[in-house]
Amino acid sequence: MLQRVGIIGGGQLAWMMADAAAKLGIDLIVQTPEKTDPAVAIASETILAPIADAKATAQLAARSDVITFENEFVDLPALTRLAAQGVCFRPALTALEPLLDKYHQRSYLKQLGLPTPDFTAMTIAEVQTLAAPDYPLVLKTRRHGYDGQGTFIVKTAADLDSLVGRLADVPLILEEFVPFERELAVMAARSVDGTIVVYPVVETEQKNQVCHRVFAPAIVDEAVVNQVTTIAERLLTNLQVVGILGIELFLTQSGDVLVNEIAPRTHNSGHYTLDACDTSQFEQQLRAVCGLPLGSPALRCRGAVMVNLLGYETSYRDYQAQRDRLAAIPQAHVHWYGKMEARPGRKLGHVTVLLDDETLQDPSQLQERELAIAQHIESIWYGK
Template sequence: MNRVGIIGGGQLAWMMADAAKKLSVELIIQTPSQTDPAVAIATQTILAPIDDADSTAHLAACCDVITFENEFVDLDALSHLEKQGVCFRPSLSALKPLLDKYDQRCYLRDRHLPVPKFFALEAGSSTRTAEFPIVLKTRRHGYDGQGTFILKTAEELAAILKTLNDQPLLVEEFVPFDRELAVMAARSLTGEIVVYPVVETQQENQVCHRVIAPADLPASITVEVETIARILLESLQVVGIFGIELFLTHEGKVLVNEIAPRTHNSGHYTIDACVTSQFEQQLRALCRLPLGSPALTCDGAVMVNLLGYESSESDYLDKRQQLAKIPGAFVHWYSKTESRLGRKLGHVTVLLEDSSNLRQRAIEIGHTIESIWYET
């Protein structure tokens, strides 16, 4: 039996449970809290901060390979373990150019992959030449909109800078996109690459609310996104699965927004709607198994995040039961004990069997789900 160590015990690790059982894989988790979702499904749990390299050494002694649920790790500390023979997938060299958003932008640009215009904002440097609006990002540890600011004036920028305490920052041009897209892609140790359907993601305040699969796109745009994914994974020699977020402009130009070197929210629909879920695909890559088919098993799907809208402790059972009655719905509840504003508590995927007007029907279903979930 393969033993896979996971640094991080949130819902992304928790959602590996079914795939692990199917593939006879044991999951061993390093996570800081006994209440983290993946603790419930792990064969063994090491309770420790995810950046605690000594605990990761203990994790390594218990498993065959280590992967990551998130990117908030100390690569320098982990590199000592890698030199001692600990197997990380993806490798630390594949992660290194991606964890800092400025480094990630440079890496993509240097490989002639399309990105928004950008520059690093060093402490004390001038932004007088910037054309507003701009997007300001902290270079490390931002997710779900945290550390991202859309600013319209120099005054807004100055006010934000006072709150960021000289953190390393990235400035990007604001892209007035037509739609936001995403794609999951996986690469095996032998170099086999599979690419999932390109999806449309619908964000509010930089947080994903809905995913529509597949995105309604011209074939040329789909091919371009798939090509970007293949170039990126091959360039980095990735072993594992990556999520790639992109912008599609009104002029039909594709720009890479951000890379997630792991399973990703935009791929949750694959659990119910694809031959091989993103979580099974990740484990297949880690365990040297042939990659599975990424094909849809239905005409389409819509995934809606269930986000916290209040501070409380509740399992929202009544609402979950209402959601489960929607035809074609699959409700995934992360068993988190505390709700707070914007926290991801679960998601619902609805399968669509008729491809006609798929995008409009997906949006309508999304609104139905949200009317049930957010009703107070």
């Protein structure tokens, strides 16, 4: 068993590995740019350096048995040179390579025969020359987009014009706007020996392309679950991933599933697993990269609601009063990331509420209860 895991990235995704690492007897060594980053507080050792600093990653490798990722904002060519010197990355860099650039990612999905929205690579100038754009359009930066950054829903010519200066020199992907019925997501992991486990399919709700709510499990037909599971298994197998993937999907009004984006790591849509599943996504990632048997992804409750606690002001508060009220909700689990500064849209924590009420047998009743819980959490947090 590998016992020293290096993590490139020190945000909340690395921070949430702490309990699993302690349980499994694993030391976490983190490469992250700021001493105030969440994972610094739980790491055995910290290398303070930018994520893409390959020299710092070489130091990380010298102290670790294996290196994994909290985010994908890396210098892949530089890491490839380290891999050639024997550094062990899991997932392997060959698995990351087709996923880091959104155009390459979509092209890879198409190559595998997996369904996606229509797409093409374009510059903002080329988009402007389209004879009759079919608004709304979706524009995404090909690299470094997350939490709504780098994704633009363009509804009018005026919207497009307003982006010209901002995106003049940025490689983009233009994709069709999908009038989806719901957004879905799934976490799936693959071990060194090729074993694959797939978590329950969940429904996500986004605002301004940022995840606000997750409902587990998604109340969808078995045929939809089977489509999602097949997509996850094909991706993990073809990429030969050792680790965990987060897969975001659209469910269309005709019942078809389209792959939206893939994250080669733990993911916000899987935070509910910390409290609701036999094995959290964070423990699963560590199990996979350390060569341990994968754990059960099964839910241990009827359902779960996860709500992100997003910043809504610029402040240096700890929001303790609101956190205390949230913790008083029955079956609530509050996870506070310990960030020093709040600003609008910043992820400061999340709350998961478990549902075990045996009277909630009807799916519509469960949905109604979950929605009421999500609204109650948000009324406490946002004060409205």
